[in-house]
Amino acid sequence: MLCRTANELYWMARHIERAENTARLLDVTYRMSLLPYEVVEPGLAWAQPWAVPLITSGLATAFYQRFPQLSAENVLRFMVLDAANSSSIYCCLRAARESARSVRGAITSEMYEDLNSSWLEMRRQDYDRIQTAGVSEFLDWVKMRSHLFRGVTFGTMLRDEAYHFIRLGTHIERADNTARILDVKYHTLLPSAADVGGAVDYYQWGALLRSLSGFESYRKIYSDVITPRRVAELLVLREDMPRSLHACLNLIHETLEVLCDESSKEIERAAGELHARLHYGKTDDIIKLGLHEYLMEFLDRISALGMEINRRFLVPTY
């Protein structure tokens, strides 16, 4: 397959996955913002729930360059509709569709038509429409479009190299995004220290689980109250949980085994190492290190793997 084609397919998948996870991130933020909280240190913007998605996505600086102040409306405008924010849902869907358009020979016509429909619908959105229909309604739509695209891909595409690069992009992005969404709780303050383990704390963990489609699974597996330790276990270490870091690394490692030949063994090894850390990791060790610290380290590693993939397959120098 052409390197340019692989590159476009990989990024098409990443952008769709990013749009979905941005919707998930905004969803958890929206749920948390509905809870009571106090500004512990007045004037510190990060203390507000709407600052959290900006912080975990690394977009706070870009946001304040575009908007004078933090508000639900401004964050939604920036993260959903802003054509100048390359990570906004608008830009992600546009980029995914542009990638698909430039390599439409490599995907099925159903896949292209699906992405094109998503983009045509997205183009018609504006803030008032989203408000009228309801923010959650809109975020659900984004998630559904991503589910649909994955379903169409799964159901129509030849299991060739193109398919593998799409899967690789999806799971590299998902691993990164799940880690960022998990980190939301770290940045979200409780009304007071006494609330740790209390109702608001419980509700915040619940909102986070829901945003990663993990609430029902949690209930099924643990049949018990929500504790941070189990949330970490579920979304980091459990491989039967499709959005967990372990599940993502299973797919990344598996896909790289197919894509790598002798000359690219090093990437397969690096992915295998990262996979092994999750496969043989213990919840206790994560808690001991601190979930936030653990996630930061993971983000560095997954980003390094992404850069290797880029160098070897997507934009080679020969």
Add this chain to the structure above:
Amino acid sequence: MSHHLYDEMQSLGGDVRSHYRDFAAWLQRTPGDKIAQKREEAERAFHRVGITFAVYGEDGGTERLIPFDIVPRIIPADEWRTLERGLKQRVRTLNLFLKDIYNEQAILKAGLIPPERVLGNAQYRREMQGFDVPGGIYAHVAGVDIVRAGEGEYYVLEDNLRVPSGVSYMLENRRMMMRLFPELFATQSIKPVEHYPDLLLENLRGVAPAGEDQPEVAVLTPGAYNSAYFEHAFLAQQMGVELVEGQDLFVQNDAVYMRTTRGPQRVHVLYRRVDDDFLDPLAFRPDSMLGVPGLFSAYRAGKVTLANAIGTGVADDKSIYPFVPELIRFYLTEEPVLHNVPTWQLRKSDDLAYCLDHLAELVVKEVHGAGGYGMLVGPAASSGEIDAFRARIVAHPDKYIAQPTLALSTCPTFTDSGLAPRHVDLRPYVLSGKAVNLVPGGLTRVALREGSLVVNSSQGGGTKDTWVMAH
């Protein structure tokens, strides 16, 4: 303009022509809202599928839908047989002509064409002289524009031998019609066109450099912002070959390779949809970002076949067009099956004088123009436009030819005010390789504005499905 327009569906007396009888009956018995619903369905589907084209001069990446009309243009079996014979004859001749002018130049020695018309033509590529292209084929894909006028006789309006486009619309229009009106296809014998991509691939494989058993074919596109990008991607996908851009290719030791995820991979045939000028910055325009450095050298070394060949533009140039009937007699010793439109060559002083006196009746075209740009349609132009064009002609008469304003045939077409006659043309696609082939049909373009004769999609034209009846 003549009031006796030839209509594809109805005779002058108002009777429905026999090959349209079934379709007319369907129109008759189908309620208006059902038809409106079908038209909307077609538009939605085309949008979703993304069959769009970019328009030059509008801001980058503007995509528009080519309007599609659900009334087919139907060609009876006997008329098609004549067209097919005439088209093959014409394209075979043009290939022989190209081979000749880049080699022996017998036609010039015979004095049938003034040498400067060929050798001094901007489209003539000296770089192509004395070089054997595989199979002696230059125009592997030719799009020949046919119109119908007067009492219904067919004329060749122009030959397109460079990178003719539009064949994807022929295929998608058919797919759309079969989806919208399966019952019409079930009850009538309409010849299929869907095998065009297979025919094209076979044709391209057949012209690979000698000795390649498993030639690798690729489609070379200028990229996603080209107006015909949809078609490039569509054809690559339908043929199951790579769609490449210049940046995906490199040349080493005169062989062409693609950059792939498994390392360099050889390419033997490029169905290129990039203009000559941009193919290779080392051989042609040095500022081209679309080309592949060294491609021309690989081509001359016989390591890669370009389809179409470089330098075919000289044979479809409007200054050569008037000679084509003579070329057919010269190369094939046959009489031309298809007529040319009578043409005045304004470089000749008699022709010029006549035309300047009759501009309001004529169509004047730039010799090297394409796509309906740089042309005057006398009867439709204001006196100001005519005067402005006159000045351009007088300054460079050799740059223009003129033709009578043909009363192009019409075909019923849905308009805002219901079904109305609109002018149509026809572009069949002729494939040349080991043999000369074409699928029964082509792209019918329709001028949607009332009275307009300009069918180009960039100028407000639409398209129709083209049905060739089996009997």
